[in-house]
Amino acid sequence: AQSVAQPEDQVNVAEGNPLTVKCTYSVSGNPYLFWYVQYPNRGLQFLLKYITGDNLVKGSYGFEAEFNKSQTSFHLKKPSALVSDSALYFCAVSASLRSGYSTLTFGKGTMLLVSP
Amino acid sequence: DARVTQTPRHKVTEMGQEVTMRCQPILGHNTVFWYRQTMMQGLELLAYFRNRAPLDDSGMPKDRFSAEMPDATLATLKIQPSEPRDSAVYFCASGLGGGGAEAFFGQGTRLTVV
Numbered sequence: 001a002q003s004v005a006q007p008e009d010q011v012n013v014a015e016g017n018p019l020t021v022k023c024t025y026s027v028s029g030n031p032y033l034f035w036y037v038q039y040p041n042r043g044l045q046f047l048l049k050y051i052t053g054d055n056l057v058k059g060s061y062g063f064e065a066e067f068n069k070s071q072t073s074f075h076l077k078k079p080s081a082l083v084s085d086s087a088l089y090f091c092a093v094s095a096s097l098r099s100g101y102s103t104l105t106f107g108k109g110t111m112l113l114v115s116p
Numbered sequence: 117d118a119r120v121t122q123t124p125r126h127k128v129t130e131m132g133q134e135v136t137m138r139c140q141p142i143l144g145h146n147t148v149f150w151y152r153q154t155m156m157q158g159l160e161l162l163a164y165f166r167n168r169a170p171l172d173d174s175g176m177p178k179d180r181f182s183a184e185m186p187d188a189t190l191a192t193l194k195i196q197p198s199e200p201r202d203s204a205v206y207f208c209a210s211g212l213g214g215g216g217a218e219a220f221f222g223q224g225t226r227l228t229v230v
Contacts, residue, residue: 032216043120043207043221044159051216090159094216103172104149104219108158 002027004091004107012113013081021076021110023091033074034092034104035065044090050074061085081114088112118142120222122208128228134196137225139208140189145220147213148191150176150183153205153224162206165191166213198229 003026013019025031032051036044048059055067065076074091091107121140129135141148150162163183164172173183180199185191195202205226209219 034218036221043223044209046218046220049216049218103161103164105161106151106159 002093002095002105004093004105006089006091006107006110008110009108010111010113012115014115015083016080019076019078019081019085019112019114021089021091021112023074023076023107024072025074025091025093026072027093027095029095032094033065033067034094035059035063035074035076036090036092036106038088038090038109040087047076047089081112083114083116086112086114118220120208120210120220122206122222122225124225125223126226126228128230129198131199131229132197133229134194135198135202135227135229137193137206137208137227139191139193139210139222141191141208141210142220143189145210145212147211147217147219148185149207149209149211149219150191150193151207151209153207159207162193195227198227200229203227203229 005024034049035047037047038044047063048057050057050067058064063078067074088109088111090109092104094104123138146167148165152160162176165185168185182194205224207221207224209221211217211219
């Protein structure tokens with residue numbers, strides 16, 4: 001069975017500082033990794049994904065994530081946080097299997113709070 | 117601007133009543149997901165369709181929940197009878213299928229069963 005762990009329920013950072021939201025995963029097969037963001041009373045919004053190739057993936061709103069196969073991690077980063085980045089962030093994984101593709105499994109989410 | 121449309125956005129119902137939630141996936145998408153979000157459990161996959169065929173509904177309580185795709189433009193999730201523990205936000209998402217394809221989420225249906 002595949003799973004995603006987001007070890008921090010909440011991350012606090014000051015505006016202008018770099019931010020990191022952590023994610024580790026467990027799958028059989030080659031992983032496909034995703035980050036989504038959820039603002040209050042809204043659906044999840046896709047930020048970025050890793051499929052193959054360069055381990056550093058760039059996405060929307062200045063976010064990027066680094067795939068580390070040996071550590072089975074896919075941490076979300078941004079060089080300079082904005083107050084408007086405050087939201088709930090989800091890491092998700094699916095996998096390429098011999099039988100096809102697995103479904104998308106989400107972590108429990110990490111609340112990012114950026115203070116002015 | 118293509119998006120997944122869910123109706124209703126909010127639903128309050130009494131225990132024992134039937135609830136039907138509807139989803140219009142993005143045109144051309146062949147994969148539809150239903151997820152339930154609660155504070156305690158986070159996002160749980162309830163059902164997964166590809167080309168309108170159910171591929172995985174193992175996360176769905178079979179005795180009261182049912183999911184269908186009558187046609188390519190409509191997916192439904194029904195609860196009968198509803199119970200207070202079903203109170204949650206239900207999300208529909210659609211995608212192009214394949215492990216590397218991202219899913220696009222609707223705004224969700226906030227269900228409250230009293």
